[in-house]
Amino acid sequence: DAGVTQSPTHLIKTRGQQVTLRCSPKSGHDTVSWYQQALGQGPQFIFQYYEEEERQRGNFPDRFSGHQFPNYSSELNVNALLLGDSALYLCASSPGGQTQYFGPGTRLLVL
Amino acid sequence: DAKTTQPPSMDCAEGRAANLPCNHSTISGNEYVYWYRQIHSQGPQYIIHGLKNNETNEMASLIITEDRKSSTLILPHATLRDTAVYYCIVRVANTNAGKSTFGDGTTLTVKP
Numbered sequence: 001d002a003g004v005t006q007s008p009t010h011l012i013k014t015r016g017q018q019v020t021l022r023c024s025p026k027s028g029h030d031t032v033s034w035y036q037q038a039l040g041q042g043p044q045f046i047f048q049y050y051e052e053e054e055r056q057r058g059n060f061p062d063r064f065s066g067h068q069f070p071n072y073s074s075e076l077n078v079n080a081l082l083l084g085d086s087a088l089y090l091c092a093s094s095p096g097g098q099t100q101y102f103g104p105g106t107r108l109l110v111l
Numbered sequence: 112d113a114k115t116t117q118p119p120s121m122d123c124a125e126g127r128a129a130n131l132p133c134n135h136s137t138i139s140g141n142e143y144v145y146w147y148r149q150i151h152s153q154g155p156q157y158i159i160h161g162l163k164n165n166e167t168n169e170m171a172s173l174i175i176t177e178d179r180k181s182s183t184l185i186l187p188h189a190t191l192r193d194t195a196v197y198y199c200i201v202r203v204a205n206t207n208a209g210k211s212t213f214g215d216g217t218t219l220t221v222k223p
Contacts, residue, residue: 004154033210042198042213043155056210090154092211097204099145100211102154 002027004093004103012109013081021076021106025093031055032074033100034066035090043090049074050096078108086110115199117217123193125223129186133199136180143204144175145211146184148195148219155198158184189221 005024013019025032031050035043045058049068068074072093078085086109092100116134123129135144143162147155159166159173161182166173172185186193198216 042215045210104154
């Protein structure tokens, strides 16, 4: 049983560009959450998707948006990238509100 | 979501038990205590969770005080591979709104 997978593993962008990160949940999981982790800090909740709708959102600007597909996979989009968006982006999946399992993350560097 | 307080760092000798404390004095009745660990910028790894009773699995034991205001994660025989940042979080489960609020965690260093 594959765990949570994320792509790409690493990404380099320049300020002002847009980026799309992808996440495939564990088999049987229908809920996907996204987190941002800056260097030396704990993960910060961005938003959560269930039944293709955003259910909860953390304190992130509208530049951060997402989508969930019928197969439960998800995308995180960030527009107008800032240097401060450089971070490890983590996807976590769960069956409903149960235990969340995290993927390996995507390391984004904004130059 | 209730907040948690953890010591920033701890050391443990290899082969000894590692006891990691966590305070969650504002925990609500429907919030679970979860523990994760993160090894050098990999994704957080789920360890264990509990509501009221003590829990044990193949990785660790979780001891929750009777008033549920604090808990301790116990790694019974720490190895060098247990060196990681350990996060204690509290979150509502059994809903579709169970976001996880992470603090800065405890950096556990297991020494030979």
